[in-house]
Amino acid sequence: MFIAALAVAAGVMLASANSHFVDFNYMAGDIRLPFVVWLFFSLLIGVCLGLCVAMVWAARLHRQVRRSERNREMLQKELDNLRRLRSGVAQ
Numbered sequence: 001m002f003i004a005a006l007a008v009a010a011g012v013m014l015a016s017a018n019s020h021f022v023d024f025n026y027m028a029g030d031i032r033l034p035f036v037v038w039l040f041f042s043l044l045i046g047v048c049l050g051l052c053v054a055m056v057w058a059a060r061l062h063r064q065v066r067r068s069e070r071n072r073e074m075l076q077k078e079l080d081n082l083r084r085l086r087s088g089v090a091q
Helices: 002-017 035-090
Strands: 021-026 029-034
Touching: 002 035, 021 035, 029 035
Parallel strands: none
Antiparallel strands: 021 029
16 A cells, blocks of 8 residues: 555656646647657557557466376376285285
8 A cells, every 4th residue: 555655656756847838740740749648658559559569468377287287186196006906916
């Protein structure tokens, strides 16, 4: 909670220090917004890209865990079969 309050305070200070307007020119026209709005858009795009990368990474790890679990189950069955064979030979 303290970190969130600190982030809000930093955002307010950043907004008050960067209140001048900036033009963004593109092919269809131009947009004039305060600099802090452009900073917020940049932050938002960065967060979205970071989340996309994290989701791909998490999906890859999930597949790896499933593959490892299947491999462990197969090895456990093989070990159980070997133990049964060994106990059958010992009798």
